[in-house]
Amino acid sequence: MSDSVQAKQTKSVAFRGGGFSPIHIKWVGLSVFVTLILVLEAGTRSGFISNLTMPRPSDVGWTFVELWTSGLLWKHVLPSVSRLLVGATLGASLGIGVGILIGLFSYIRAGLVPLISAIFPVPKIALLPLFVIWFGIDETSKYALIAFGTFTPTVVSTFGAVDNVDRSLIRMGQSFSLSWFSIVTKIVLPGAMPGILSGLRVSLAIAIILLVAAEMLGAEYGIGAYILQAGSLYDLERLFAGVVILSVMGVTVSAVIGFFEKRLLGWRS
Amino acid sequence: MSDSVQAKQTKSVAFRGGGFSPIHIKWVGLSVFVTLILVLEAGTRSGFISNLTMPRPSDVGWTFVELWTSGLLWKHVLPSVSRLLVGATLGASLGIGVGILIGLFSYIRAGLVPLISAIFPVPKIALLPLFVIWFGIDETSKYALIAFGTFTPTVVSTFGAVDNVDRSLIRMGQSFSLSWFSIVTKIVLPGAMPGILSGLRVSLAIAIILLVAAEMLGAEYGIGAYILQAGSLYDLERLFAGVVILSVMGVTVSAVIGFFEKRLLGWRS
Amino acid sequence: MDLRLENIGHSYGDMEVMQGMDLEIPAGKIVCIVGPSGCGKSTLLRLIGGLEQPTTGRVLQIGEPPVESLNPLTFVFQDFALLPWRTVEGNISLVLEDHGIRGKQADAIISGVLARTKLTEFRKALPKQLSGGMKQRVAISRALAVNPAVMLMDEPLSALDSQTRELLMDDLVSLWTREPFTAVYVTHNLHEAVRLGHFIVVLSRRPGRIREVVAVDKPLAERELGDVDLEQTQKYLWNLMREEALAADKELINV
Amino acid sequence: MDLRLENIGHSYGDMEVMQGMDLEIPAGKIVCIVGPSGCGKSTLLRLIGGLEQPTTGRVLQIGEPPVESLNPLTFVFQDFALLPWRTVEGNISLVLEDHGIRGKQADAIISGVLARTKLTEFRKALPKQLSGGMKQRVAISRALAVNPAVMLMDEPLSALDSQTRELLMDDLVSLWTREPFTAVYVTHNLHEAVRLGHFIVVLSRRPGRIREVVAVDKPLAERELGDVDLEQTQKYLWNLMREEALAADKELINV
Amino acid sequence: KTKIKVGALRFTSHAASFVAFERGYFDDAGLEVEFVFFDAAQPMAIAVASGDVDYAVTAISGGLISLAEKGAAKVVGGALSEEKGIDGQKILVSDAAFKSGVTDPSKLDGRSFAITQAGSSFHYMGAKIAAKEGITLKFVPLQKTGAIIGAIKSGQVDAWSIVPHIAKPLAASGAVHIIGDVADYVDDYQVTTVFTSAGNAANEREQTQAFLTAFSRGAADFNAALVDKTAGDDGAEDMVKLVHKYVYADRPYEKAAPSIINGAMRINADAAMNVASIKDQLDWFKAEDLVKDTITYDTLVDGSYVKAK
Ligand SMILES: Nc1ncnc2c1ncn2[C@@H]1O[C@H](COP(=O)(O)OP(=O)(O)OP(=O)(O)O)[C@@H](O)[C@H]1O
Ligand SMILES: Nc1ncnc2c1ncn2[C@@H]1O[C@H](COP(=O)(O)OP(=O)(O)OP(=O)(O)O)[C@@H](O)[C@H]1O
Ligand SMILES: [Mg+2]
């Protein structure tokens, strides 16, 4: 079938595929940070960027060193971390619980979903004066504020995750006459886990953001309190040092969730 | 094949399916609200709930009436809505733009994603003093704050949405030798639309929350300013009236997005 | 245990899906149900298995299921319905746990059914590591583990590629030959129907009714690819269904 | 325009997917490619269509494609790859727009191909309203709209139920009979291969090589369900592949 | 005419500017004034530094000193002062603390004292009280006055100091008790000062002088009407009406008037500064390590505009 081939035009087929799939590029992220810092350093040193606008990165660095050597770093970080832990654990576990109930029971869903969507856009800082009355100015109110802020987004993501559990798996459970409890614990919960964990990423970021609001209420130590004080003294070096610490906390939390996802969700293909 | 049947035990197959699919139940949501309000009213009237803890719902209602009749309602709502519109539009459109770029270009992704995840957990209120210096105390700084707060979550949800666009559709486009631009505008963008819209739900809720923070910066009128002022005078009736307005705004925004989803995403099955 | 369908009819809201079905499912036989898309095959199977309740008529169990049967009516689904977070073993023990079967006793059952489906080496594998054919064999093992009186199979092979399908049909035939089971087997593949069915029930399009019940007498073990008489039966069935299939493929779906 | 594969080999990372493939694809013929799962059939098709670049060897176009061909090498995918947000019409005009064909000219082309695939009434329907068979017919219309010199079809029927598959094979046969086109048709359904192929290329399991090329001489239009000689060819092919399929179905997937 | 922006809080203590505006004193000085309202002092200080506002009146806080250190703000005149004999800032205790025997500031030893933030004027006042009584106080930062009011009403903090127009209604409700005056603890306390950007202070001398002159005329009217009460009842009522346009504007006049009258404290004549008080405050901030100890009085204050007191 290829007799007359010699006479014809012959060329290779042109390539037209590829692309549109992100490839991992190392070091770019880091170098963006480094460049940014260097530009800021140069800008503030030359006076091109006024010291009112941005602190000098090296000064922020020195503030860290001071915080470290004076031992104040831990004095600020530890209370914040414990507030975060208690508050976020409370809010997230309550949120997961309520989210699952909403996912499972139509009446609870009908009653609570509108309430929760009404509560969602309420800024927690607006309620600060009330938190003082409701929960006092001790740790309780800080826990409560963080818990409250973590609660709503967790509920929303959890019941979404329960809704997304493959219904055919549930039917399978029923077809083997599994008990309601078995279906919930062995099918619904593990199936909702990926959605719950990825929802936690967002809720915990919000918890960190709320640390500052929480520490508005009578906190002497804590990263939020440190930032607030720096802000009120217009001490940009400390303000940025505090912000960097929050950033690091955020990245850490996200890494921890990533770790759990890897461990618990290895079954995902 | 059914000769010996008469002699045998005969019974119907038992039903064991159903459930686990939310059914819509009307009025429950509304009645939860009504009950809650009635309980609060009764509680505050009987003195069982101290007037320090909760305002009387009817007093909040009267505050509304006053706001309405004095014309102050619109004086507060309109500036807030316009701040929300400008700020959220800015932040969301920038966020969508950057998110798409991150979704399309690996270098941009490698450079910006770590930066954005570092910025995400930074509380915007911590940066308030800086916003004054950077953007002044006029509307600009309010727009900027809301835009900044809307930007990060929008970026994250947008590039997630772009990543989730069915790659086989893109390969199809390439197999018909469509241009890069056609593939982006006709396949990637419409395909990412559902994810972008559902991301906007969250970003816009955050924008509403940030209204209060934004109006900390030299705002005379605005719901946020109203709430702040009520809070600083510990005037619970007004505080709650303001909070209810924010809630209504949140529910409205979510309804508007729902409307767009219905109109733009009718193609989803 | 036999099953008998008496005047079964079913509607979803205003839409009538099936009408006046009467059918006997005798013990130890495989009854295949074929019919055009949307004619209610899956619905019928769910009605038989008690996952849904018929609008009219009833499904009767005639005689007691064997005492050793943990779950008399057991489904095998098209999409396998394996829990992706459990291993092969875990997916089988799932259906034993609720009957209080654990430890050694469960181990014995699991080893037994995995041996029957030739999966012994894959006991610890996760579903994501398995090919489609293996996944369906796991689902069949799981069904066998509860000693079903009747297996209800909803297009169990249609998610597989045709070569795997061919192999799995051989497996099902040898499973049945060694130890006959009762099955209702829904498919729209006539090739599968003539290969596996003792009776082939042909349904009309929606609302589904029984058009014809075709008996195939040749023993399962003797049926083979390319058998002329089976090909003839298949062709006969295809002619019965062709018009309906054509119509079904040309309907807009109301959304 | 013919195609010629010269010594094609391809690897993903360390994994060699295929090796030393030489093949001619003559104009106006349908070449079917069959082989066990994972042997590289889809990869081969992507290499031919220029969506991927071979690690070794090259794919040659021999002769110029007809001038009226807008997209000489055109794919038809297993999952249809229709844009769910565009109507039937919009999905077809998508591939014309980039060639500057709009308005009346596009209308004429669209009407033409929809008539050929009997979809004229569904011009304004959205994909979600269509049955699987109709979706694939839309995808075929879209391919026809660009006047392909060669159609590259990757298991175009395997997402459909067997009745629809049967009907669509008839459609393809009548399309080809009216106006012969060149096609490379990947499948693992031997029944499809013997029904549609002028040549059937059998691949070995991974790394894929060509085991045998079987020519089927009977004209397409005369082939029918239950043809004894076709059944014989199919049985012959099945015996060639059975071992490989068995092995392929028993491998753990590395994740 | 020169256009300037003046920052203000809606407090009676900012009345001098309102009077100067309403009675045309700014016009006389050749200034066209636009008010910019804030709900807290700190952003106002920053707004002056950023140039969004030209002049403002606020308490000396750590933030203001830091901005001065960065060369962005300068104090040019004095405003509100404490004066013995005239109603000034009050020391409050919660009902619970009062009942447990804290009836006098000297009994506050070991008790909690609410402040908005470290480095605020509340912090300074508390520290001065503690120093003079020789007691220790536990300072609780609560950011917002609303939070402080909630906390002291519910007895979660023991003490606070605040301007009289907030202190008196609170005491009247019975939830808190007034146990002393700040004036007894801080000598000639310069509560608030007039400040501007460093640029204005150095380069816009004429404009700054003009502002201070008009401001002083407003202050003089205010003092006469409500502090020294030499303008008669009508004069006082006119003044209250004028101030009511800006303060408690959303309350009816009858309700607002007592609050305005209660809030009246002396505004320094001719915007003179209590230099000793300012120095004392600066030293305290340095001692508490709230500001850099390299800051001198001259960095903070430009004394060339007004008389020292
Ligand atoms: N839960 C449900 N609610 C409403 N309609 C349903 C439901 N389940 C099925 N249907 C409809 O009932 C009809 C029969 O569905 P069924 O799944 O039983 O058909 P089938 O014969 O199994 O089709 P297929 O061959 O496509 O699997 C279809 O029109 C389907 O859309
Ligand atoms: N983009 C890719 N990256 C890495 N490996 C790939 C990629 N695409 C395919 N493979 C691997 O290459 C081998 C051949 O894949 P291919 O899809 O071509 O097989 P196939 O013959 O089409 O299989 P099937 O019958 O299942 O469709 C498989 O092992 C597959 O896992
Ligand atoms: Mg079905």
Ligand SMILES: [Mg+2]
């Ligand atoms: Mg393939």
